[in-house]
Amino acid sequence: MAKVDTSLVAHLPLFAGVTPEALDEILREARSARYPKNSAIFEQGADAQSFFLLLHGHVRAAKTTPTGEQIVVRYVAPGETFGLAMAIGATRYPATAIAVDDSVVLIWPTSAWPRLIERFPSLAANTLQTVGTRLQESHTRILEMSTQQVEQRVAHALLRLAKQSGKKLEHGIEIDFPISRQDIAQMTGTTLHTVSRILSGWESQGLVESGRQRIILRDPHGIVVLAERSPDSGPA
Amino acid sequence: MAKVDTSLVAHLPLFAGVTPEALDEILREARSARYPKNSAIFEQGADAQSFFLLLHGHVRAAKTTPTGEQIVVRYVAPGETFGLAMAIGATRYPATAIAVDDSVVLIWPTSAWPRLIERFPSLAANTLQTVGTRLQESHTRILEMSTQQVEQRVAHALLRLAKQSGKKLEHGIEIDFPISRQDIAQMTGTTLHTVSRILSGWESQGLVESGRQRIILRDPHGIVVLAERSPDSGPA
DNA sequence: CCGATAGTTTGCGATAGCGCAAAACGGGAC
DNA sequence: GTCCCGTTTTGCGCTATCGCAAACTATCGG
Known part of the structure; x- marks a missing residue:
């Protein structure tokens, strides 16, 4: 497996407060993958076996109703995480992720998450922060849709x-x-x-x-x- | 200050994986307060000096637009936390909290949060879980409003x-x-x-x-x- | 007991935006 | 170069829902 260059990701908010050695250890658990334009990274309802960090490209997260209507939850930009189902205690992905451009991601197995946050509590704190920010943005969106x-x-x-x-x-x-x-x-x-x-x-x-x-x-x-x-x- | 009975809150998801002694220590940092029906607990935009756990009653969290229109973000039920601005890295409350019934809350100073999650990492993990759940619910709400x-x-x-x-x-x-x-x-x-x-x-x-x-x-x-x-x- | 107040009901236009349909367009594959 | 397909544009009627206005009614304070 190709080694991931820590310098590429060290500055990300996700890794704030994580020492270089720790980061190294964290990255060793990840593999990277490339998804061509318009390919699915995971499907809504599928077993959440992994979580992701986008390195290059763009990913659309979309949610589908039982009747087939869709909404775009968000567009993921490089440096952002996605597919964090496990962090919130879900075993299945609540949305579908599609690469809208050729994209490169880091992939961790969901099973690694509990161990990672135990060893590196800043990970949990940082993730809490980003999830919290997304929650705020969702509320803003609801506000806009209402008014x-x-x-x-x-x-x-x-x-x-x-x-x-x-x-x-x-x-x-x-x-x-x-x-x-x-x-x-x-x-x-x-x-x-x-x-x-x-x-x-x-x-x-x-x-x-x-x-x-x-x-x-x-x-x-x-x-x-x-x-x-x-x-x-x-x-x- | 009246002591808070740990048995009242020990079973809450927020404290999952926290030992009784730890819980005791956490509760020692909190004070409790009573808010009469229709009183404000905090106002949108105010300095986020505290975060809260609702013990009794019900609280409405609402967000207001610059033009004065409001939406209800959620109703808080007993056992739930609210006013977690700091956990998500905000220094001001993004919404207003009003007691819709006579309510009793536990109050921690925002400043205690970093220390608490450092000493008790499960707190961060548990909070991440609840915030994640709320994010999901928000997405569901957006989906409904759209379709x-x-x-x-x-x-x-x-x-x-x-x-x-x-x-x-x-x-x-x-x-x-x-x-x-x-x-x-x-x-x-x-x-x-x-x-x-x-x-x-x-x-x-x-x-x-x-x-x-x-x-x-x-x-x-x-x-x-x-x-x-x-x-x-x-x-x- | 009564009046004031906040919440609720209901009627009646007005309209933003949907839904359907069809045509035009642009880009890539071969 | 040409064909094909996904995307975009545009027209037109329709209707769910708003916005305003007015009447109505519990509930609470005195």
Whole structure:
């Protein structure tokens, strides 16, 4: 098994407060794997045998209803963990993870988790921190879904994506992985049709430039204004 | 300061894997307090100086937007922790906590947390577990808000409340604390008007019996059926 | 006992956004 | 270069749900 370079991951929040030797020991328990674009890393409901740290690429975590409807739980960016079912006491994955780009991950067996946090309590503390942050973000999302209209929610979603995975261009910010109207709809609780209409509108105002699975924010500030606009303020 | 009886809290998930002596030590750092009905325990945005364990009563955690709109994040039942801002690395409370009934809580200073989890790592692991569970529940809520209509969401919300804080009656289940139409609206992302209409409808079908801040599920199974009904199946 | 107050019910438009359908488009495979 | 398929765009009617307004009613304080 190829050795993982500790220097690549040492600075991650997950490993804050972990000594280099400890990190070495932790990494020895992991293996790495590559997932090609559009391949599944794990499926909702499957036995949670592993947990993951994304090194390169992007992963979409999505949850499906019994009737087949989907929502995007989040996009995982490099340096983030995912598939932490075991940390929260679940034996099955609550969502499906798909690589949206060619991706490289570190994989630990779920069974290693109890031992790891016993030996390295900071791991638990750090994980608690990130899970807590995600909980907050979820609450924010619920708040938005409850109080804002679709256009504002889409604006917020794009701004978040831009912040998390935006590539700065000379003029604007490009979202750095393939993302469809459908995906955005599933992030904001609407339909791809409505998202398409909204983006078309923004495009004609010069706020964005977009195409097939590709979105560039040409006027991020303008989008912020949209995102913060109260439901009835000002004419379109 | 009155001593807290360890036997009251020893069985809680939070203290799983904690020895009696350790528990004693942990409890020595806490004080207890009583909050009368409708009093605030902490306010969103305030400095997170403490975290809490609810012993008796019920607490509503709610988040407010800049424009004053509110959502109910959750209802806290006895035995649950709340106000864990520090565990997730926040210095301010992300929500407001109000006692909806006369309530008794244990209070630890935020500053004690790092020391506690260092001495008793199970605390961190247990907290991670509960926070993880809440994250899952949030995702479920997002899924519902994205894919179900209001009536189903209200049905789900009532069923959850009944499970968490339901008092079994000879015929039915009563939600064991005061809760208004407005509260339910804020849990489900709708308006009190719509909730009122829905409950009126259910009442005339004998599914529920309700009044001022009081709801009794007379036919829990019937509500389950409603909750699971797909958007278009069957006539009203 | 009575009035004030907070919560609830109900009616009636208005509308944001859905759902369906069809056409246009772009990119990759061969 | 051309064909095919997944994505996007757009039109149009529909309806669930909101928003406002007004009436109603328990409950509590005095």
